[in-house]
Amino acid sequence: MHTTNQPQLPATAHKAKKYEGPSFDEVMALRKKHLTPSLLTMYGKPIMIVEGHMQYLYDHTGKRYLDGLGGIATVGVGHCHPRVNKAMKDQLDTLQHATTIYLHPNIAEYARALTDTLPDELSVAYIVNSGSEANDLALTMARLYTGNYDIVALRNAYHGGVTTAMGLTAHGTWKYNVPQGFGVHHALVPDTYRGPFGRDDKDAGRKYADDVAQLIDMATPGQIAGFIAETIQGVGGVTVYPEDYLPRVYEKVRASGGVCIADEVQAGFGRTGTHFWGFQKYDVTPDIVVMAKSMGNGAPIAAVVTKPEIAQALTSRIHFNTFGGNPVSCAAGKAVLDVIHDEKLMQNAKKVGDHILKRVCGLMGKHDLIGDARGSGLMLGIEFVKDRETKAPASEETVAILERVKEMGLLMGKGGLRGNIIRIKPPMCMTIEDADFMVDCLDAAISEM
Ligand SMILES: Cc1ncc(COP(=O)(O)O)c(C=O)c1O
Known part of the structure; x- marks a missing residue:
């Protein structure tokens, strides 16, 4: 049972198309049967992404997500720009x-x-x-x-x-x-x-x-x-x-x-x-x-x-x-x-990235789980530790945070040898409102733990 008020995604004028392709279960079955088992999926229950618009992604149910990972630092200027x-x-x-x-x-x-x-x-x-x-x-x-x-x-x-x-x-x-x-x-x-x-x-x-x-x-x-x-x-x-x-x-x-x-x-x-x-x-x-x-x-x-x-x-x-x-x-x-x-996206990456980093650093006073926050522009990392002295990696907690923010409508990446670092590499068209949503989701997810 989640008790916090859920942060709300900033509004968008984009209307996602109704998805009419094969069902999630059919796609999952096809993937299991015909694709290499070495393909990884994220999340306990994977998501099926069928549409993208600038910094947002949509799954087959029409649920919208802020894309905090940009197809792994790849969709630099926005989906379907x-x-x-x-x-x-x-x-x-x-x-x-x-x-x-x-x-x-x-x-x-x-x-x-x-x-x-x-x-x-x-x-x-x-x-x-x-x-x-x-x-x-x-x-x-x-x-x-x-x-x-x-x-x-x-x-x-x-x-x-x-x-x-x-x-x-x-x-x-x-x-x-x-x-x-x-x-x-x-x-x-x-x-x-x-x-x-x-x-x-x-x-x-x-x-x-x-x-x-x-x-x-x-x-x-x-x-x-x-x-x-x-x-x-x-x-x-x-x-x-x-x-x-x-x-x-x-x-x-x-x-x-x-x-x-x-x-x-x-x-x-x-x-x-x-x-x-x-x-x-x-x-x-x-x-x-x-x-x-x-x-x-x-x-x-x-x-x-x-x-x-x-x-x-x-x-x-x-x-x-x-x-x-x-x-x-x-x-x-x-x-x-x-x-x-x-579109001055590099300048935007600096403005929005600085804002995220500043706010995440601010959260360090509230959440001991955050051991470090670092990076530049929209290439940021948040490292979670069980203890700031020993720096023991909080790997399970990181997975739980990623799962919880996904439910709220935020996709993020995981990195580091021990999987205890959240990676932020969104499309560079992300706005300050998106950034606030991102940090609010993280704050809420960590608070619930
Ligand atoms: C720094 C770096 N170099 C090289 C690669 C490999 O690129 P690709 O997956 O396009 O082969 C990656 C992929 O994540 C990367 O992050």
Whole structure:
């Protein structure tokens, strides 16, 4: 029996269509029979989402939810954004696919628009379909260009599910007992909440960077192919590094012959609110940037953007990608860039994200369960602990909160190795009223526990 007054979703003019497709039970039965059992669903009783409009989702019963996860940090500008959809539909009716063996204006114009968002030297894009694929390609480029083999990645990182990306990933939950991670060494994660060097240690950035230096000196021939890190860890639970960490690490990596790879799959495209790319917050310029997710607002598109001389390394043999850079995905990508700019979504991410963070930090005085709240823009994490001293992860409580807010009409994500971190990565069109609804739901759900 729930006793609190339930927060109310802000009003919307959108009217969801009546769902007339197969029933929930039929879909569940089909999924169980014909889809891989490795597909996860969230919630004790999963939900079936059949419609989306900007920051809202609708299930088959017509129930509306605020989408606090954005298709896992992917629907950056809003579900079924009219400009993105129009660009895709127009292109779909003209030419869906021909491959890059022929010229097409979309891929060329999109590559120019995309690289215009990056520092001048990062001027060449290889467009593919998914973040995992892009990370795999980035590693190949780094190794070919440097002639070196070893790669340094971070613990608590997630870089995808193909074998190379799984090898870069450092979360036991996502790693199978299969050959992977050749030449990959995992350094300490610069986590100032749980790691050995905390936020009160002014020297934390240097100390974490020293671990990378020691790893290179002791575990590799001293010459490496590269270093890869997300600019804010996503799946790992929104880990933000000390500001001097990446500059120090990049210096050591370059002195060891390696290139620096920024995985911007989650943090890119304005989500962090202060910068279009996450690496800009740390005032570094990577040699290779990997991007995906928000890039197509849900259309399958990803890219490796790098310097011409690094891209050149891939020409020693033929490399081909069937769907990569197809006209429809590129039309979506171009429209996404225009919408982020025209609707000032990065600025909105900052305004709304700051508001959420401020209010959640305010709740820390009321709820001991909240151990930490962190992040930037609309890439936020709330870490739940059973005890603020021991920081014992409150994993079951996190599940209960997610279930309860779902009933109230709020969908959120879960992260961290122990599943005790709520991840907030909504479409960047979310409003202050939505943000208040979100925090009110969290407050009510925690109060009920
Ligand atoms: C930081 C990061 N890199 C790479 C990937 C892999 O992307 P994809 O699922 O498109 O293969 C993900 C996916 O969640 C991610 O969060």
